[in-house]
Amino acid sequence: MxxxxxxxxxxxxxxxxxxxxxxxxxxxxxxxxxxxxxxxxxxxxxxxxxxxxxxxxxxxxxxxxxxxxxxxxxxxxxxxxxxxxxxxxxxxxxxxxxxxxxVPNLPHESVPLGASEADNPVLRHFGEKPAMDFPPKEHWELGTALGGLDFECAAKLAGSRFALSFGWCARLERALAQFMLDVQTSRHGYTEVIPPYIVNRKTMTGTGQLPKFEEDLFRLEGTDYFLIPTAEVPLTNIYAGETLNEADLPVRFCALTPCFRSEAGSYGKDTKGLIRLHQFHKVEMVNFAHPERSYEALEEMTAAAETILQLLGIHYRVIELCTGDMGFGAAKTYDIEVWLPGQDQYREISSCSNCGDFQARRADIRFRSPDEKKPRHVHTLNGSGLAVGRCLVAVMENFQQADGSIVVPDVLKPYMGGIEVIEPR
The missing domain is CATH 1.10.287.40 (Serine-tRNA synthetase, tRNA binding domain)
Known part of the structure; x- marks a missing residue:
């Protein structure tokens, strides 16, 4: 606000x-x-x-x-x-x-001017696109052929834009999520949280999902409760209505949760595969930062998200969103886009934003300094560290082999119970 x-x-x-x-x-x-x-x-x-x-x-x-x-x-x-x-x-x-x-947040003065994603400048790249001497397949082809993904059964159970994972695929997604949590907690100082997956209207309003974007949410019929679209919502509202001590800042939380989105207005987009689902898992990072250090914290959060892809050895790029492409609550945003050989394009896998005091005003989150008479609003930041399903897609497409098998990245092998290659049976 x-x-x-x-x-x-x-x-x-x-x-x-x-x-x-x-x-x-x-x-x-x-x-x-x-x-x-x-x-x-x-x-x-x-x-x-x-x-x-x-x-x-x-x-x-x-x-x-x-x-x-x-x-x-x-x-x-x-x-x-x-x-x-x-x-x-x-x-x-x-x-x-x-x-x-x-009304949306005001862009930070450093945000580049632009009208759409076409105006987003690329800041940096990591690694190289994998050299493949065969036509790479898309993840949904690989997953289906290897018996790990079943979209038809998911449609029978729930409808379109859902997926069902079996065996190696379910384990690989679980491995990725565990790996992400371990990295963010041990390397970057985030405290792991298991928050509610259902929240009330006040909580949704605190982070900016309501009142403007109610059509994008899943509301429980007959109640004023909603399924969370991201763990940003409950994590940010942990301190709603409270005043922190300046000495306690920054406070960093991360959480692995399911995310539920109606995908209103996205009909016809990404109808195949795991890219745009009604339900998916994500490791979210939230930071309560001092206003004078929040943009430094944004750089640190983005680097924390990048660490996952660097350790996996997957090529990606970082872009800065222009004024016309930022989300409702953001003052400045970096997107991390991973390279997908099967799709022959970059796809967003993380978005890291500094919301300034925009959310803190809505949720009434303040901090008190011993040198100041009145408490001030904190700055809140959020970012994906990473979207687990999209990271699964990236692993499948970047580590696929000519025979249709998928090599497990080295950093995931300890989480996979000795599985090093996922092979056709």
Whole structure:
């Protein structure tokens, strides 16, 4: 949520920043509401002051036996007017909050200008594309032929955009998830958490999924509970409504959870395979950082995500999202895109974002410094470390052999119970 004071003091800056994002937001709508709010407060305070001042005069007149009827009638009018003003003020403040909750974050000054993903600059590459002297297959072909993936059975059980894994494939995905957790906890100082996979509306609102993106969520019918689209939601809200000590920052959490997404608006995209499912697993990283060090923390988080692919030995690139391609809550974002030989293209496997104080304002997460009178909002960051299913895809396609087998990467062999090559039977 945007800073109310910034909206009031520098609306032109907000207007220009939102324009860079391509956001169609009417800033004047907010300013009109805020002027009305101020007017209601001013009139209410003036009437209450008049009422307070009249109290002693009414008492004096009654004591002196003088007529206080006119003054009492005026007090009655004031009381009724104050009630009306308070009711309207409640409505206006609610409208202001709804407006603020519907507006995306402002991009950091370092974010490159652009309208779409075509304008995202590539920052760096790792490794080389694998040299294959045979036509590489896509992961869904490999997985099906090796008996590890069954999309038809998944469709029978649940419908489209679901997958069913067997044997080696289920174990390989589990190995990847365990490997990711081990790396993020032991190397990068993240504390592992098992959070709820179902959260309430307030929690979803705290990280920005609600109210704007309700159609993208799975809501439990007859309740105000939702399946999480990412562990970012429960992890970030761990400190909702709380004030941390400055000395405790940064706080880093990671979690392996299922993620549930309706994929609204994605019909016709990636209908085959594991790329765009309603249910998938992801290791998520969340960081509560000091505002003065949050962009340094973003670089560290991105490097932590990159570590997984580096240890696996898989080629990837890092891009910086331009103003027009960033997510709703992000102030700055890096995407990591892994190379998939079967698809002959790069695909996103991690997105690491600094949300600044945007989520902290929504969830009311602050920290207290011994040198400052008032607590400040923390900065929150989140990133995939990594999307497990997409990493499975990357392993399958990058380590495939001409005979249709898949070589298990060295770092995963300890997790695979001695399996070194997944071979056709």
């Amino acid at each position: 945007l800073d109310l004071k910034l909206m009031q003091k520098n609306p032109d800056l907000v207007r220009e920043s939102l324009k860079k994002r391509g956001a169609k937001v009417d800033v004047d709508e907010f300013l009109t509401l805020d002027e009305r709010r101020k007017a209601l407060i001013a009139e209410g305070e003036a009437l209450k002051a008049e009422r307070n001042a009249a109290g002693p005069e009414i008492a004096r007149r009654k004591k002196a036996g003088e007529d206080a009827g006119t003054l009492l009638a005026r007090m009655g009018e004031i009381s009724e007017r104050v009630k009306t003003l308070d009711a309207e003020l409640t409505e206006v403040e609610a409208a202001e909050r709804d407006w603020l909750l519907s």
